[in-house]
Amino acid sequence: MTCHVVTGGAGFIGVNLARALSQIGDQVVVLDDLRLGRREFLAGLTNVKLHEVDVADSAALTAMLRDVPDGRVEVWHLCANSDIQKGAADPSVDLHATFLTTFAVLEVMRARGWGVLHFASTSAVYGDHGMAAVSEATHTLPISNYGAMKLASEAIIRAACETFLTQALLFRFPNVVGLPATHGAILDFTRRLIADPSQLAVLGNGRQQKAYLHVAEMIEAMLFVRAHAVGTCEVYNLGPSDAGIRVADIAGMVRDRVAPTASIKCADEPRGWVGDVPRFRYDVSRLAAFGWTPKLSSAAAVARAVDEIAQQELAPYPATPNA
Amino acid sequence: MTCHVVTGGAGFIGVNLARALSQIGDQVVVLDDLRLGRREFLAGLTNVKLHEVDVADSAALTAMLRDVPDGRVEVWHLCANSDIQKGAADPSVDLHATFLTTFAVLEVMRARGWGVLHFASTSAVYGDHGMAAVSEATHTLPISNYGAMKLASEAIIRAACETFLTQALLFRFPNVVGLPATHGAILDFTRRLIADPSQLAVLGNGRQQKAYLHVAEMIEAMLFVRAHAVGTCEVYNLGPSDAGIRVADIAGMVRDRVAPTASIKCADEPRGWVGDVPRFRYDVSRLAAFGWTPKLSSAAAVARAVDEIAQQELAPYPATPNA
Numbered sequence: 001m002t003c004h005v006v007t008g009g010a011g012f013i014g015v016n017l018a019r020a021l022s023q024i025g026d027q028v029v030v031l032d033d034l035r036l037g038r039r040e041f042l043a044g045l046t047n048v049k050l051h052e053v054d055v056a057d058s059a060a061l062t063a064m065l066r067d068v069p070d071g072r073v074e075v076w077h078l079c080a081n082s083d084i085q086k087g088a089a090d091p092s093v094d095l096h097a098t099f100l101t102t103f104a105v106l107e108v109m110r111a112r113g114w115g116v117l118h119f120a121s122t123s124a125v126y127g128d129h130g131m132a133a134v135s136e137a138t139h140t141l142p143i144s145n146y147g148a149m150k151l152a153s154e155a156i157i158r159a160a161c162e163t164f165l166t167q168a169l170l171f172r173f174p175n176v177v178g179l180p181a182t183h184g185a186i187l188d189f190t191r192r193l194i195a196d197p198s199q200l201a202v203l204g205n206g207r208q209q210k211a212y213l214h215v216a217e218m219i220e221a222m223l224f225v226r227a228h229a230v231g232t233c234e235v236y237n238l239g240p241s242d243a244g245i246r247v248a249d250i251a252g253m254v255r256d257r258v259a260p261t262a263s264i265k266c267a268d269e270p271r272g273w274v275g276d277v278p279r280f281r282y283d284v285s286r287l288a289a290f291g292w293t294p295k296l297s298s299a300a301a302v303a304r305a306v307d308e309i310a311q312q313e314l315a316p317y318p319a320t321p322n323a
Numbered sequence: 324m325t326c327h328v329v330t331g332g333a334g335f336i337g338v339n340l341a342r343a344l345s346q347i348g349d350q351v352v353v354l355d356d357l358r359l360g361r362r363e364f365l366a367g368l369t370n371v372k373l374h375e376v377d378v379a380d381s382a383a384l385t386a387m388l389r390d391v392p393d394g395r396v397e398v399w400h401l402c403a404n405s406d407i408q409k410g411a412a413d414p415s416v417d418l419h420a421t422f423l424t425t426f427a428v429l430e431v432m433r434a435r436g437w438g439v440l441h442f443a444s445t446s447a448v449y450g451d452h453g454m455a456a457v458s459e460a461t462h463t464l465p466i467s468n469y470g471a472m473k474l475a476s477e478a479i480i481r482a483a484c485e486t487f488l489t490q491a492l493l494f495r496f497p498n499v500v501g502l503p504a505t506h507g508a509i510l511d512f513t514r515r516l517i518a519d520p521s522q523l524a525v526l527g528n529g530r531q532q533k534a535y536l537h538v539a540e541m542i543e544a545m546l547f548v549r550a551h552a553v554g555t556c557e558v559y560n561l562g563p564s565d566a567g568i569r570v571a572d573i574a575g576m577v578r579d580r581v582a583p584t585a586s587i588k589c590a591d592e593p594r595g596w597v598g599d600v601p602r603f604r605y606d607v608s609r610l611a612a613f614g615w616t617p618k619l620s621s622a623a624a625v626a627r628a629v630d631e632i633a634q635q636e637l638a639p640y641p642a643t644p645n646a
Binding site for chain 1: 411414418422426429430450460461462464465466467468470471472474475477478479481482483484485486556558597598
């Protein structure tokens with residue numbers, strides 16, 4: 001039986017991954033500092049063990065993982081600071097939570113002789129290309145600290161493939177939506193409309209347009225690539241092939257669901273915040289050629305998530321979120 | 324008068340830069356941990372002040388730079404671990420000396436309100452492309468920790484251009500040769516042939532082929548770009564346009580200069596060490612279009628450096644190295 005070590009496994013995407021891995025009957029060890037993740041997100045899952053730990057602390061990590069048996073181990077490194085604005089204000093946040101965690105994970109994997117790593121990277125590594133579609137071969141430098149620390153992580157993982165890693169899959173995530181929502185525009189809009197059902201202020205001019213994937217489909221894509229990839233170090237853009245959906249349209253969908261009479265007010269700036277990439281289109285032809293495409297468009301993924309998140313916020317967190 | 328803060332300014336390239344800046348009449352503050360750099364390399368230079376400091380220690384850095392006056396300040400961030408093999412054996416060396424130094428330099432610049440940064444990057448950010456020429460737009464991931472930490476540094480510098488940097492010039496260095504030599508193949512071959520004039524063992528099969536630039540020309544190129552660049556964040560490959568020179572040919576040139584009767588023995592591996600990029604060709608058309616090309620070919624740059632380094636090693640280090 002494979003044992004999966006999932007960092008950030010109590011967070012939004014990690015919980016969905018841990019559930020999927022537990023459902024195929026494997027062992028799951030979750031490492032999470034529980035800053036954004038929550039213990040109760042994992043309640044009811046079988047064969048899932050949670051350790052609360054700062055993943056950048058390689059000594060603590062080594063101790064926590066001492067009881068993981070030898071044999072087939074795969075590491076899924078998902079933990080990171082997902083608050084891009086916080087990282088822009090204080091670069092040490094991304095340094096610690098997004099990059100030094102990767103460094104520590106690699107140190108432990110080297111020491112334990114674990115060779116298989118799956119990494120949650122991001123479209124933010126590409127920087128700003130306007131509406132030109134970015135493929136895995138596209139190169140510019142990221143414009144946010146978050147993107148910079150993810151690219152830095154990709155780079156040291158790639159270098160580790162020259163020494164001790166046997167396979168690294170680098171998944172470049174788009175905007176991902178679904179339950180349990182812990183951050184992001186839909187949750188933010190929902191909470192603010194519940195607090196004040198009369199109006200909603202949107203950061204940026206609302207014309208920022210981005211590709212969205214539902215978390216259920218993203219987990220499916222990652223497991224598909226894991227099952228079929230053969231290279232030592234493979235990079236995949238995960239996402240829909242459409243041109244995405246505008247922030248103002250997302251705000252409208254949340255308004256219609258949560259507070260139908262609210263007015264929506266956009267600002268003047270083209271970017272929502274420093275380091276925001278206002279328009280972004282993904283080239284996902286590599287993944288499509290490999291055999292996987294999402295069923296939901298960006299708009300459909302957002303529509304589903306808007307409804308899910310409204311239910312989450314209008315009721316307590318479900319003990320076991322639905323996939 | 325401009326004050327230039329040069330990290331790694333007591334090392335091979337830094338000393339040449341500090342001299343050039345002092346010769347145009349500017350103030351130079353050198354920050355160096357003196358692990359590879361040497362105090363005596365800076366002897367005799369006017370308006371150059373050396374602080375011995377771990378550049379990754381932002382508190383120490385802040386204290387050291389307290390007396391740098393307000394006004395026009397430019398930072399040249401050159402310090403790094405230049406021992407690629409050491410970084411492959413212990414990734415924390417590159418983390419600390421190559422990446423966390425960049426992070427600390429940016430922290431100090433942000434706090435002081437200094438907006439102009441020149442960064443010593445490397446062709447190693449490109450990974451392995453065989454003999455295809457790599458341009459500034461080429462993208463793969465680096466295959467050494469050294470290249471990874473340099474790419475990571477580029478990425479956080481690029482992100483800082485969104486917040487507080489007013490201009491960052493990212494110079495991607497090729498192999499650079501000249502005086503004062505502190506590391507590198509020519510110095511290694513020279514020292515080993517002085518120790519044993521009968522034979523020289525070469526790491527790798529000797530067919531590794533790379534582009535070389537003489538340090539005197541590289542400083543000229545950096546000052547040329549500095550004088551003419553207008554963008555906020557500009558990336559330049561620095562190097563010759565030729566296909567480079569083979570390691571076995573370099574070994575032969577050193578042998579002819581230092582120990583003409585020695586036999587040269589190459590190994591079987593295509594790479595000299597883990598993370599070595601065995602064949603590398605630079606696309607320097609961006610720099611050429613901008614108006615600068617080197618006068619020396621790779622072979623001519625190496626020939627000049629072989630003679631200079633032989634003189635250095637057969638005599639004590641000169642108090643003031645020649646440009």
